[in-house]
Amino acid sequence: MDSNALRVMQCRMAPATAPREEAQDAAPAFSPLYQQIKALIIRSLQTGEWRPGEVIPSEMELAARFKVSQGTVRKAIDELATDNRVVRRQGKGTFVATHSEQHTQYRFLRLVPDALDSGGEVGRMSRRVVDCRRVRAPADVARALDLKSGDSAVQIRRTLSASGQPVVLDEIWLPGGLFKGLSAERLSQYRGPMYALFETEFGVHMIRASEKLRAVAADAAAAQWLEVPVGAPLLSVERLSYSYENKPVELRRGLYHTEAHYYRNELN
Amino acid sequence: MDSNALRVMQCRMAPATAPREEAQDAAPAFSPLYQQIKALIIRSLQTGEWRPGEVIPSEMELAARFKVSQGTVRKAIDELATDNRVVRRQGKGTFVATHSEQHTQYRFLRLVPDALDSGGEVGRMSRRVVDCRRVRAPADVARALDLKSGDSAVQIRRTLSASGQPVVLDEIWLPGGLFKGLSAERLSQYRGPMYALFETEFGVHMIRASEKLRAVAADAAAAQWLEVPVGAPLLSVERLSYSYENKPVELRRGLYHTEAHYYRNELN
DNA sequence: CAGTGGTCTAGACCACCAA
DNA sequence: TGGTGGTCTAGACCACTGC
Numbered sequence: 001m002d003s004n005a006l007r008v009m010q011c012r013m014a015p016a017t018a019p020r021e022e023a024q025d026a027a028p029a030f031s032p033l034y035q036q037i038k039a040l041i042i043r044s045l046q047t048g049e050w051r052p053g054e055v056i057p058s059e060m061e062l063a064a065r066f067k068v069s070q071g072t073v074r075k076a077i078d079e080l081a082t083d084n085r086v087v088r089r090q091g092k093g094t095f096v097a098t099h100s101e102q103h104t105q106y107r108f109l110r111l112v113p114d115a116l117d118s119g120g121e122v123g124r125m126s127r128r129v130v131d132c133r134r135v136r137a138p139a140d141v142a143r144a145l146d147l148k149s150g151d152s153a154v155q156i157r158r159t160l161s162a163s164g165q166p167v168v169l170d171e172i173w174l175p176g177g178l179f180k181g182l183s184a185e186r187l188s189q190y191r192g193p194m195y196a197l198f199e200t201e202f203g204v205h206m207i208r209a210s211e212k213l214r215a216v217a218a219d220a221a222a223a224q225w226l227e228v229p230v231g232a233p234l235l236s237v238e239r240l241s242y243s244y245e246n247k248p249v250e251l252r253r254g255l256y257h258t259e260a261h262y263y264r265n266e267l268n
Numbered sequence: 269m270d271s272n273a274l275r276v277m278q279c280r281m282a283p284a285t286a287p288r289e290e291a292q293d294a295a296p297a298f299s300p301l302y303q304q305i306k307a308l309i310i311r312s313l314q315t316g317e318w319r320p321g322e323v324i325p326s327e328m329e330l331a332a333r334f335k336v337s338q339g340t341v342r343k344a345i346d347e348l349a350t351d352n353r354v355v356r357r358q359g360k361g362t363f364v365a366t367h368s369e370q371h372t373q374y375r376f377l378r379l380v381p382d383a384l385d386s387g388g389e390v391g392r393m394s395r396r397v398v399d400c401r402r403v404r405a406p407a408d409v410a411r412a413l414d415l416k417s418g419d420s421a422v423q424i425r426r427t428l429s430a431s432g433q434p435v436v437l438d439e440i441w442l443p444g445g446l447f448k449g450l451s452a453e454r455l456s457q458y459r460g461p462m463y464a465l466f467e468t469e470f471g472v473h474m475i476r477a478s479e480k481l482r483a484v485a486a487d488a489a490a491a492q493w494l495e496v497p498v499g500a501p502l503l504s505v506e507r508l509s510y511s512y513e514n515k516p517v518e519l520r521r522g523l524y525h526t527e528a529h530y531y532r533n534e535l536n
Numbered sequence: 537c538a539g540t541g542g543t544c545t546a547g548a549c550c551a552c553c554a555a
Numbered sequence: 556t557g558g559t560g561g562t563c564t565a566g567a568c569c570a571c572t573g574c
Binding site (some may be wrong): 032033034068069070071072075089090091092 | 542543544545546547551552553554
């Protein structure tokens, strides 16, 4: 059969006689078929062919569409699932990941109260927006978010409180161009995690983040908001979040009061 | 063919007419074949049939031994590889993971110097053992390590320095029974990471760890060792490490000076 | 060259879910 | 009951390693 020869060609290079859809990479590097399929699926996710929360076509359908076996599609989807880009549900289908669902809420928040140390839910925190302004991005923010100096940016400051005690003071920076119309009112009114709002209102879906942690002393402002003495030790968490297109779109500088909470991390 | 019937039986329950090796779990829960194979391989790893750094039998050999297809063995090994219990090397074989190799050194240390912020190697740190004593485990340590109160424990204190500046002060607690003969001399003489010593000298291999991070103020002792003022903010990292048998065997309380270093964490 | 892990296929059956 | 993802098989060929 020549079907195998076709498969091999697909493996070795981006074929000219391609079946329908093709990545534009001119990279001559070897890439397995399932990686190519994965890239094609990601493109469809990026273009919005399937939106967050929706089902994507079944493995059989995708196999037919891409003219590969079900097993190859399966391996592609397996990786998308471990990347948290899709969620598989046996008997129902494969769904585009979203921040708007219960079990994925606060996916990036690692703060745990001392109290429910083992067992028990992570207590819901109450949000309070301090302010939300549009300004020209400072140099360091512009560098982190890949903006030109002078570009517009949104600055949000907010606190999170657990049982009345303020625990987190966040300063959030977003590219102004992507978040037109974002205001303190929108933020305050919205129910659910901020990342869910970003997703549904602005089409920005965060897939991963990178954090830098340090211990710092509280300055006057932080001390006031977190109700601690000036100079008290605080956990500084600088988070850079990346969008579906793998571009940095959020810089979040958090100060955590770790007297009754801690930052949990699992190492494997 | 009845070979399929046999497979199904293996899937549904731990069979009485088992092929050679069996897990002892009486749990009636459904478990896929490849999970059973994975459990069997883990048992062989625990009993030392294949030791850290060694090759395990090829997929074909294991398939013959367990009387399943190569694909099933492959899926079992895939999970062991993502669990960091084995390492696959194309063309060479599958190797039992070890802390004694270059690319896995300092697997659990997330501290990164500000300097080489992107690109560049993580600079080697110099170790210095402050002291190493055998004492009766304090209550909190005993609880964390599943010891009886009054059991013997090893307490190690040491520092890590980068380019002459002390950065980390660790207090390490180990069960006395597992680490007979561990002394300050052994620790000082050993070249390579401490976890490699644990592995080669005491047969204790860490597979995962759980950390709790907080910001704290330096007390007098910490201030002296880390050469910071009393009250300076330090990153407190309490790590509980688990052995191959998934039992907690190390409690490590670290204080990190995060002026020129930060704790890096990737969220997915 | 032989042996290893890595990819791909085709087809079977199972577990789960909803209508 | 039919459709989805999940498991398992058998066999082919590819890529990498070391002799």
